[in-house]
Amino acid sequence: MHPPSRTTASIMPTRFQAPRGTQDVLPQMQPYWDAVLKAVEAVTALHGFRRIDTPVFEYAEVFEKGSGDTTDVVEKEMYTFYDRGEERLALTPEATPAVCRAYLEHGMASWPQPVRLYTTKAMFRYDRPQRGRYRQHTQFDCEVIGSPDPLVDAEVIAILWRLYAMLGIKNVVVRLGSLDDPGPRQAYIERLKDYYLPHLADLSDDSRRRFDRNPLRLLDSKDERDQALKDGAPKLVESLSPEAAAHHKTVQEALKAAGISYEIDPLLVRGLDYYNRTVFEIVPVDDERAQGTIGAGGRYDGLMEILGGPPTPGIGFGSGIERIILEMRRSGVEMGPGAVADVYIVHRAEGDAGPVFRLAASLRDAGLAAVVGESGRSFKAQLRAADASGAAFAVIIGDDELVAGSAVVKDLRGEAPQQSVGIDALASLLAERVRRN
């Protein structure tokens, strides 16, 4: 469980740094996060979703059973640990099993069905970091539990579609596939293996491994040696059972009705075991990079039983907020820092700070963001800071004003002339002027 500890020097040469694959979200990036989180709230409200928050960690079995213990996410990427007792826990690598666990634990089957839930939370996967791939990332996650209706499939796709549009993301497309139900899918897999069996020697190493572990992935190979064989392989979406085919068709009709551009991807395979029927991803059309997928999900009608609950259909998706923001910026969305204050107080109160602090408090009482300049810095320096703060007004209190009980109001953004105002009247006056701007 515990690897030999490395020397401090090798981890931390001269100073601390954030652990590999993690990142600080600095103030200049916060406007993007703010925009995404606000849009998430807005779009989920428009679809009648309610928020749920599950713990950062769960019993490891929740994911081992839920996600599938042979999936890469569980087998290679999960942060598993023992706490000080005997409990084996795991940092959440994906939201769906955790939300389903909560559904069962709290008897949500007795709520009006289906239950529509969303969350935004940190996910952890031990993986080699790349642009858009982090060991800690944040996901917007939606789950609709308790309905087999294909219209619900289309609805969750519509949520993402609307969210991305709200955020100014352009040029994305939905890739839609169907994995059928377990029985027919298994029959299809057998046919696929029969097709590939005579050609095993010609396949890439990766694909030979896939043949045993996850044959569906054969169709997804990017290796040149595998390309020729792919074309002749039986396609899953062309082999669907009548029920799954009808479901698939209804989803498509609903997407068309909603004006969502999608393309059928007969090779779409997701890396989690629990999916059946509808699977989808949303990808940029003009970015061929590997980590381009910004949102993905699918139906998981069998998951609740795997977790020990009664048969309960469900569908959901996750969308990585870091990737959403990368895509926003690639679409040309630019967000500035914004003003940190409405009013910046320039003063020379080295002795008696009372009047300055009372003024600042009265401004804040009036709802104005007020920043007090640093004592001891020149008026010039403080005014430069006032300008940089983005404040609309500077209020100047020097020695003369201190004696007179007044302050000079300077309009930093407009043409209004400076005026001297009694300190008592300042807050209401500025509140009025800021409101007018």
Next chain:
RNA sequence: GUGGGCGUAGCGUAGAGGUUAACGCGUCAGGUUGUGGCCCUGAAGAUCGAGGGUUCGAUCCCCUCCGUCCACCCCA
């Protein structure tokens, strides 16, 4: 987990086996008496990612580690 590129002040970059490592942005201070944005001047700020090796000498060459980026794998 596999293969490869990169790592010089807070940020973006230049540089060369050999005296005090350069520039822009940013920061701070000034440009006379208490007034921002533009402009000008100056200052601070870099053990050249870390450790080890080769060499008379390394920031530059070699190795290891750390980080980052790209592809694969996987995924959001």
